[in-house]
Amino acid sequence: MNCFELAFGLKVNFLKSRISEIGVDHTEILHFAAILNSDVMKTPFKYLGMPVIRGECFGTMWLVE
Helix, strand or coil: CHHHHHHHCCCCCCCCCEECCCCCCHHHHHHHHHHHCCEECCCCEEECCEEECCCCCCHHHHCCC
16 A cells, blocks of 8 residues: 555545455455454445445346347
8 A cells, every 4th residue: 555655645544444345255354454454344335326235246137138
């Protein structure tokens, strides 16, 4: 993250940041959250107004008839 800050002149506010687990073991997320001093986001949540749920994405839901 220090490289990001130096390259772009922007800082990440970890007090407002949260990480989530999608396809990653929950214990790994807890480990990374502790390193980054951030919270773990619970699913479901919304991203850009769209709900993000935990689970598998099935190809049939994307079929256009």
